[in-house]
Amino acid sequence: MIFKVLYQASQDQVPVRERTESLYVEAQSVREARSKISDRNINIEYIQVLDEAHLEYEKSTGKFELENV
Structure with missing residues (x-):
């Protein structure tokens, strides 16, 4: 399965929608x-x-790029 991970680049700041980034990971769960x-x-x-x-x-x-982890 492919998962879309929504995240903030910094753990020190409060999440703000305009700064939300995403990455794609293949995993079973x-x-x-x-x-x-x-x-x-x-x-x-x-x-x-x-x-x-x-x-x-x-x-x-055009922004889809599967992470190799």
Whole structure:
């Protein structure tokens, strides 16, 4: 499964929607996705599983890049 991780680049600041960034991780569960990126110094807001339609949309935006972790 592909997960979209919404996060803030700094753990020291309050989350602000305009500064939210995203990355894409392949994993079997939300827990595994979280553990794969646990070594990064980011503030994870939400991890969302992408269904086929949403994945196709993300690919069509040109911003989809699967993380190699």
